[in-house]
Amino acid sequence: MTNLVVIGKQNIGRFEFTGIEGGFGADKRAVTVKDIAAIHGKEVKYINKQINSNRRRFINGVDLIDFKTSASNEPVLEQLFSKAEIGNANNLFILSERGYAKLLKILEDDTAWELYDQLVDSYFNMRERIKTSKPRKKAINTVFRQEMSIAKTLSETLNVNLGIACSVAIQRTEAKTGESLGEYTKLLPPAEHETGYLIPSQIGQKFNLSAVKVNQVLVDKGLQAKDGKKWRMTEAGKQYGEVIPFTASNGHTDYQLKWNERVLEVFGAKDNIVLSCRSGEGSLVP
Numbered sequence: 001m002t003n004l005v006v007i008g009k010q011n012i013g014r015f016e017f018t019g020i021e022g023g024f025g026a027d028k029r030a031v032t033v034k035d036i037a038a039i040h041g042k043e044v045k046y047i048n049k050q051i052n053s054n055r056r057r058f059i060n061g062v063d064l065i066d067f068k069t070s071a072s073n074e075p076v077l078e079q080l081f082s083k084a085e086i087g088n089a090n091n092l093f094i095l096s097e098r099g100y101a102k103l104l105k106i107l108e109d110d111t112a113w114e115l116y117d118q119l120v121d122s123y124f125n126m127r128e129r130i131k132t133s134k135p136r137k138k139a140i141n142t143v144f145r146q147e148m149s150i151a152k153t154l155s156e157t158l159n160v161n162l163g164i165a166c167s168v169a170i171q172r173t174e175a176k177t178g179e180s181l182g183e184y185t186k187l188l189p190p191a192e193h194e195t196g197y198l199i200p201s202q203i204g205q206k207f208n209l210s211a212v213k214v215n216q217v218l219v220d221k222g223l224q225a226k227d228g229k230k231w232r233m234t235e236a237g238k239q240y241g242e243v244i245p246f247t248a249s250n251g252h253t254d255y256q257l258k259w260n261e262r263v264l265e266v267f268g269a270k271d272n273i274v275l276s277c278r279s280g281e282g283s284l285v286p
Contacts, residue, residue: 017031017032032094063098
């Protein structure tokens, strides 16, 4: 699953919804079941029931993604759903344009038929614009200096691994200029410790904990801290993970904390089992 990006309010005909790009591939749009329910004047649980009743018609990762069973891009997920929805829902579906077209045929109400042609037209028009547009190339020296400056700033202010930040800078330079810089990537220093790859929701799946509870345990253990709306990795946390920068499909650069498997040892301690039980989320399961 590619990175998700919330692109703001979008329209299909006279209906408005929150636009999402990524997840199903670069430049491909998606829509939440919550917005679909609002467009059709239905309850979310009704739309979810229609999807689950016809689940064999929908292909995971092509037609839909269920954040309840898939590793998620948590910062974007929190922009799309409330904490209550994330915690209480049985399904958190987003549908690709192809998946939505399938759902429209299942719903077969007046709104569905009204939207179907508009959706197909919008899809092909969007792909045609992508096919015919050519990115404007910039001078490689200027772009490279700018991107490396950003990488250095990320490393110094956010404790992002410098090698990883420089690798992203090289990738962004290649995307903006069309030049291949793969040979330079080989010169970057290796990570000093195991590179992190687990996000809180994946850790939580191993111990029957929510992502919110996992984040709290990481705070209690001194591995991360909240800075405004962002999580920051502490010095103690660096032995368990990495601050990973990424570039979204709209060119926006952000970062995410990811943890290596050593962090699972932190969640195997007895005091965490007690903490989990007190919160009513059940015992930890190895």
